Amino acid sequence: MSIRLLNSGVIIGGKYQITAALGGNPVGITYAGTAVQTAQKVIIREFMPQDCCERAADGSIINVADVFEQEKQKYIAGAKILLANPGQAVTQVYELLEENGTVYTIMEYVEGISLDAYLTQNKNRFPVGRIQVLIQPLLADFARLQEMGFIHGNISPDNLIFSNAGSLKLTGFGYVQGKVSLKSDAYATVEMFQTQQPVSMSADVYALCASIYRCITGAAPQEAYRRMSQDMLQKPSALGVEIPTSTESALMMGMKLSAKERFQAMKAFARAFGQAQAATPEKKKGGNGGTIALIIVGCVLIIGLAVAAFILFGQMSGKEAASDNDQTEATTEASSESTTETTEEGSEYNQLLSEGRYDEVINQIVTLSETADLPDAMKEQYSQILQQALEAQYSDFESKVADSRNSNDYDAVFSQIAEEEDMYNQLQSNSLASAYIDMQKLTDKRDEMKHAHAEYLMNDAISAAAAKLDESGLNDAAAKLQEYADEGIITPEELEKSRESAYSTFVIAKITAFNNAGTDAETILQYINTNLANTGNNSKVLEFWDYYNALLGRNVMDATIRHQSGNGYILEYSNSTELTRADIDYLSQYEVKLAVYEIFARHGKIFSDQALNEYFQAFNWYQPSSDFDDSVLNEYEKHNLDLLVSYQRSMGYR
Incomplete structure (x- = not known):
């Protein structure tokens, strides 16, 4: 149809x-x-x-x-x-x-980009810890909505919007059973493709898990209807994704083909997926008990292992070798003690993680790894905990940067990125931590924020400063944009357009304020003379210049026109050729003035000087428009306008 x-x-x-x-x-x-x-x-x-x-x-x-x-x-x-x-x-x-x-x-209406487009364009994927944090608000919403019987029916990366604020928003609810769009087929359950089986809330669990799978592996999962004949869906860990076993188990259970074998509601999945992120043991009493216990446990463990080794090699005093049973008991005791102590340490760290004290976990594990010779088993456990802490810390940095960007506080944005960079620089030399540090990702983030800052400056900040007559703010914004142009973040053309537009607004507002305050014409003319170049020879500022000159009785000129084309142009090719002084030397003062305003008249400018309007209305090519804007001038016209204004200055006309 x-x-x-x-x-x-x-x-x-x-x-x-x-x-x-x-x-x-x-x-x-x-x-x-x-x-x-x-x-x-x-x-x-x-x-x-x-x-x-x-x-x-x-x-x-x-x-x-x-x-x-x-x-x-x-x-x-x-x-x-x-x-x-x-x-x-x-x-x-x-x-x-x-x-x-x-x-x-x-x-x-959510400002942002679909998660599918974001992942595709950036050829990117999310760390498991980050996606766990990102989907928490969504899991909370669904836990509440499903209690009322709500079924979304169309969860996919294409309907998950990665907003400009850095959060995920789900849109596009609604489904017709038996009809699945191509963009959603990798995220739809078998029952969504059929009309015989009922669709339950577990279909949304499957779709969200499939979307998470796409985020962390970089590839969409095999379609459910294809899995029915040959299930080739691989676990994320088999694709090189670093993911805790319990987290992976929760994810794969959510993607079971049989609806009965999946989590039946999002709340159950959220509970399993959340617990996989960080178990929360009972809190230990005492203010610094955790830190002291950590040091004691580390020392006891090392001593225990040394004693066990001493026993095993029969080097006890008295030269009496222990029996095999004694050795076994000693080794078992040491192993049991080590396991108990390691579990307690993991519990201590998980407690810190659950409280958001990621930096403490990172610092303690890094310090311990650099000051003690840890057994391989402990290194593995500490490495996993450290990975969780770094992923959570990364998500925390991401959230702070997004919040600051959303409030247009770019000083805070770059301060937070610098803080993150400083932490990573310190951790790069650590053998456990270095595996989880991605400096390129940080560089990409800084570049992304520079582009965002430049957009904000060009589209909002610089014009707002101009409108408020905040000259300091205007100059600061212009200087920062110049830095970004030098770095290649924005083009010279973008810089020029933004700066000239803002300075034009500022200078015109300043002239108006001078006039309202009764400032004398000479002072206003001096101000215009100083600031005209910053406006890119704005047409309205040029008109002010001529107006105040006339008030002072200056530049009275003969209105005779001797040089004009058949179409009524003084300089017919000023919009298509770079002129030189030789092309204008023969013009009278009045003709030069008309040549200046002719450039704007080509684009329909309506002038404050009615005499100019009447002059240009005599020509068919003049089509007055209230929508005129100086930014429409092309590069030839800008060059020739500069030439004409410079010529007027050199001749004493301005």
Whole structure:
């Protein structure tokens, strides 16, 4: 069936206007839109299930299958649950509207990129610890929503949005059993492809686990329907992923083909997946007991091992060799003591991890590994704990950076990155820690934040400083952008456009303030003369210059025009050729002035000087427009404008 999209501009419910079609799936069509009254961005989802309905010429939906109404009511029930229970990680439903014979959900618009696109573009994958942290809000939302019978039915990396704030948001709820989109087939259970088996909440568990699998392995899992004939799904550890056994077991159980063998609800999976991340033992009493116990245990263990070795080699006093049984008992005792003490240490570290004291765990294990000759078994255990601590610390840094970026506090962003870099530099020389340090990832993060900072400066900060007449803030932003241009973060053209636009706003506002304060024309002219170049010879600033010169009775000129093309141009090719002084030396003062403003008039500028408007209106090529902006000038025009203004200065015209 050919699906006809609603056109941009269509109003839904008298409140929301469609601006663009974003895509479709077996459930319906997703549009970008805005609230008519507030201009707030929203997502508009139109329920239009595949092969169940058709679009009429007036845009309404015609039901062509018996299951349409049944599927519609199922969709409405899910939407109502989301509408009544907004959460942190599932996109909010603002409103539910029935119109055109179908239903529309008005949903939260999330700025960001789909997880699928993010992973594909960056050829990246997440450490297990990071994904455990990222999905916690989603698990919490689902634990609550599933208590009300909610089934999302379409969880996949394509519907998980990696927001600009650094969090995951799930969108795209709703499903039609038996119809799975190509983007979702690796994340759908067998029962989603069929119509005979009921779909339960365990289908969402499977889909989330499959999405996690994609995140940590870098590849989508084998499709469930293919696994039915030949199950080739590999464990993440078999693909080189470093993952605790219990975490992997929880993940693979969530991806069981049989619905009965999976976790039946997200809450159960969350409990298993969370426990896999860090067990939380009973707290030990005493303020510094943990640290003291750690030192004592380390010493006792080393002494115990030494004593065991001494016994084994028969070097006891009196030269009496112990019997085999004695040796066995001694070795068993030492081994038992070592195991008990190691378990206690692991419990101590897990306690610190559960309290978010990652740096303490890292420092203690690194110090111990550098000051004691640890047995291989202990090295392995400490290495695993250290990996957990570093992954958690990395996620903590990521969260802080995301929060600072979200609040546009880039000083804090780069301070946090520097703190992270300092920690990694200190750890690189440690044999246990170095395996888990990825300096390239840190470099990539810094570069990403520089690009984000540059975008913020160009699009927000520099113009905001100009509008507030904050000259210091304006200069600081311009200087930082210059640094980014020197580093190649932004292009020279981007720098020039942003800087000239901001300085134009600032200078025009400053001139207006001078005028309102009754500042004399001479002072204003001196200010313009000093700051004109920063504006890129802005047309409005040039007009101010001529206006205040006229107030002072300067530059009275003969309005005779002797040099003009048949089309009415003073310099016909000023928009397509780099002119030289020889091309303008023969022009009169008045003709040079017209040549300057002619460059702007080509693009429809409406001038403050009515005499200029009347002059240009005599030519067919002049099409006045209120949308004129100086940034439309091309490189030839900018060059020739600089040439003409410099010529005016040299001749004493300005």
